[in-house]
Amino acid sequence: MHAPDFWSQSDPGILSRLLWPTSLIWSGVSALRHRYISPVRMDIPVYCIGNVTLGGAGKTPVSLDLAQRLIKQGAQPHFLSRGYGGSASGPLRVDPAHHSAAQVGDEPLLLARIAPTWIGADRVASARMAQKAGATHLIMDDGFQNPGLHKTASLLVVDGAVGFGNGCVFPAGPLREPVASALARTNAVLILGDQAAPHLKRDLSGFPGPILSVHVVADRPDALPIGAKCIAFAGIGRPEKFFATLRGLDLDLLLTQEFPDHHDFSSQDIEALEKQAQTLGGTLVTTEKDAVRLPAAFRSQVVSVPITLDWPPSVDPLSLLTQGRAHAV
Structure with a gap:
């Protein structure tokens, strides 16, 4: 699910106010569960x-x-x-x-x-x-x-x-x-x-x-030296956070592509990513969370970037x- 823009605004705005009665019901159900x-x-x-x-x-x-x-x-x-x-x-x-x-x-x-x-x-x-x-x-x-x-x-x-x-x-x-x-x-x-x-x-x-x-902290894989040309894709809650992490590793992002959180990568998605990598001459890069959702054959063509705290x-x-x-x- 893509979060609507008004969720991140400091002022809730008119849409939030219109939905507020439904939010009260949601909150009430949650409170009752914890109480009883x-x-x-x-x-x-x-x-x-x-x-x-x-x-x-x-x-x-x-x-x-x-x-x-x-x-x-x-x-x-x-x-x-x-x-x-x-x-x-x-x-x-x-x-x-x-x-x-x-x-x-x-x-x-x-x-x-x-x-x-x-x-x-x-x-x-x-x-x-x-x-x-x-x-x-x-x-x-x-x-x-x-x-x-x-x-x-x-x-x-x-x-x-x-x-x-x-x-x-x-x-x-x-x-x-x-x-x-x-x-x-x-x-x-x-x-x-x-x-x-x-x-x-x-x-x-x-x-x-x-x-x-x-x-x-992102742990730089050996396959991604400084300046490496990359095509980055991610299907997580905030893909732009992952892309910023890659830029912090001094990688050259030729293209970034966002997918919904927990995205089930289709054969069409994989074919498009492979074509982009071939056309632009970059290494496909994604998160560890995305990598486990990829078919094994395609996963071997993608570099995943681990993170630590x-x-x-x-x-x-x-x-x-x-x-x-x-x-x-």
């Missing part, structure tokens, strides 16, 4: 990495980073994901050797490279299967708005360049729920990127917990998961 559904407590820690906006904010890189840190400490974390965009209903364990993105979603395939990953709308069922399979910790790559499973700690990820948009709940704006209600369930806020959206500082001013700026030097990221939730006074 009793979350199931697991015998092992459950960490939720979530966001409050529709579209990508950077949850998956954070989930991968924290899982790798836990593994280095000898833990056996498992991921839980809904499997958005996949046809499989779950709960089931993702097998990267046999499952495709069309079956289990693109993000679960990325997660499964690091640790066992379970998909399914029923997070409790997935959690129980993961614990039975030996998980010592559970990391929810989504599910912040899902009240079925008790979270030991929740980190709220915010795209610094976008923030909370116009501050309105869907469909009047990009929010899944009011910011205040999300922050009440949050242990720490992670602002990803080097930019700060207007009003973001104000929107977070009442939050008593840690607010950290985390930089996203650069945390503040004074911060132990895992400590954010073990400290209690702060309360406003």
Whole structure:
């Protein structure tokens, strides 16, 4: 889904105001779910990495980073994901050797490279299967708005360049729920990127917990030296963010092409990209998330750019998961 322009405007405008009654219904349903559904407590820690906006904010890189840190400490974390965009209903364990993105979603395939990953709308069922399979910790790559499973700690990820948009709940704006209600369930806020959206500082001013700026760092592949001529394409929440990252690597972008988030690349899409590469003489470049959705034969012709997180030097990221939730006074 392409976000309408008025979602990102500081002044909500007339369209947002017209949609406001529907937003009240959306918010009310969400509030009722959290009020009346009793979350199931697991015998092992459950960490939720979530966001409050529709579209990508950077949850998956954070989930991968924290899982790798836990593994280095000898833990056996498992991921839980809904499997958005996949046809499989779950709960089931993702097998990267046999499952495709069309079956289990693109993000679960990325997660499964690091640790066992379970998909399914029923997070409790997935959690129980993961614990039975030996998980010592559970990391929810989504599910912040899902009240079925008790979270030991929740980190709220915010795209610094976008923030909370116009501050309105869907469909009047990009929010899944009011910011205040999300922050009440949050242990720490992670602002990803080097930019700060207007009003973001104000929107977070009442939050008593840690607010950290985390930089996203692209790891240059050997196939992309400085000045390499590239044809970049991406089907993520904000493709322009990926293209800016490539320019930051001093790559020569001959052409950029945007696709919808979680786009299922068709044979026509692939044929067009191949033709562009041949005509312009550039290397096809995309994100790791997009790469897992490509057919294997075409994927071998494309360079994917991995990203890592650069945390503040004074911060132990895992400590954010073990400290209690702060309360406003």
